[in-house]
Amino acid sequence: MREVEHPGGSHPATLILGIGELTTNAPEAVGVDPVDDPTGVVRDAALLLDGGRVAWAGPERACAAGVEEVLGRAPDRVVGVEGRAVLPGFVDSHSHLVFAGDRSGEFEARMAGRPYAAGGIRTTVAATRAASDDDLRANLRRHVDQARAQGTTTLETKSGYGLSVADEERAVRLAREVTEEVTFLGAHVVPPEHAEDPDGYVDLVVGDMLAACAPHARWVDVFCETGAFTPEQSRRVLEAGAAAGLGVRVHANQLGPGEGVRLAVDLGAAAVDHCTYLSDDDVAALAGSWAGGDAQGTVATLLPGVEFSTRQPYPDARRLLDAGVVLALASDCNPGSSYTSSMPLMVALAVRETGMTVAEAVSAATAGGARALRRPDVGHLAPGARADVVVLDAPSRTHLAYRPGVPLVHAVWKDGHPAR
Ligand code: NIG
Ligand code: FE
Secondary structure (H helix, E strand, C coil): CEEEECCCCCCCCEEEEEEEEEECCCCHHHCCCCCCCCCCEEEEEEEEEECCEEEEEEEHHHHHHHHHHHHCCCCCEEEECCCCEEEECEEECCECCCCCCCCHHHHHHHHCCCCCCHHHHHHHHHHHHHCCHHHHHHHHHHHHHHHHHCCEEEEEEECCCCCCHHHHHHHHHHHHCCCCEEEEEEECCCCHHHCCCHHHHHHHHHHHHHHHHHHHCCEEEEEECCCCECHHHHHHHHHHHHHCCCEEEEEECCCCCCCHHHHHHHCCCCEEEECCCCCHHHHHHHHHCCHHHCCCCCEEEECHHHHHHHCCCCCCHHHHHHHCCCEEECCCEECCCECCCCHHHHHHHHHHHCCCCHHHHHHHHHHHHHHHCCCCCCCCCCCCCECCEEEECCCCCCHHHHCCCCCCEEEEEECCEECC
16 A cells, blocks of 8 residues: 555545545445446445545546545545555444453354353353443454454444343443443343342343433344243333333344344334344245335345354345345344354355355445444445445455455544544
């Protein structure tokens, strides 16, 4: 990457030149027919970042006029990326990063044949409760930095390993130090001290715990699954969260079929995550949530890191896409079912294992995540979008799936600032 610096302010206007393949996810903004290419690819492209936003995107041959029109002066910095691929920063709409300890022993046992079960969460709850704020904060920041190094520029993260009023409040408060996309997941599993009275635990979640956590959170979530919470309990938690002003998201249909997906659609959830075991009715409900051009349907978020790490069957993305469901891809980074924050790995797994094309997987990991978080400002690179940009050390985004495990993220801009 070559850089030319001119004097600039605290938010320098940056012109990126020499982009071999620019994925904008904004076809209309760059004169591409969305039917031909919904990901709005421009070849031999340029991108202007100014004031933390995308100011101009298009073919490099048109950029002198474009820059003059929107900036009226020379950019402060010009960066040449020498034919590399550029795309919107990844939007990881599902992670669990406030925790202590690891469960490598459980993983090892699983690889020797023991199945994954929701109960392992309690191991992390014990370690998390015992950790100091500073230890949790250091662990969280390390994971956020690792995600950023792999191109994630928007990250949702959840509580759910505290499961007491004080420990859940601490988790959402610490999470809020690193992201605006904080989810209250007090209903992750029933903690041991409430094992004999799960409904009493739900009372606590919808009462004092929600009251303590809602001020730090944007979302409420529940693990609606055998071994965690029933559909009735899940509905109580989600309705209480919504009444407290939180948006709704749901963990469902991860370990087997169930009512969670339909519950999520019924409650107008922004996203329902996992979606590994789906009936035809589930697929129809998800597709129906987007019928009539509704921009606020329920996104199905696939988390293929879970299937990779648990040896479960992968979800069928093709079936969902063909039915008209909007998909996101997320890491679900957590110490039990998917201990990776790598969105490039999610793209590779989605392409290899779930039936997505490369274009669909990259779109799901960027624009799809943005829709799952109802964030119109991220996941695309049209003028006005947040200047969150990833440069790959590769000529095309295809390399994300074609070269799995290779560190392909060459540079990252977050809010128009170099972030890596
Ligand atoms: O999304 N499914 C529920 N929660 C996490 C797993 C958490 C754990 O095993 O610690 C998930 O997969
Ligand atoms: Fe999860």
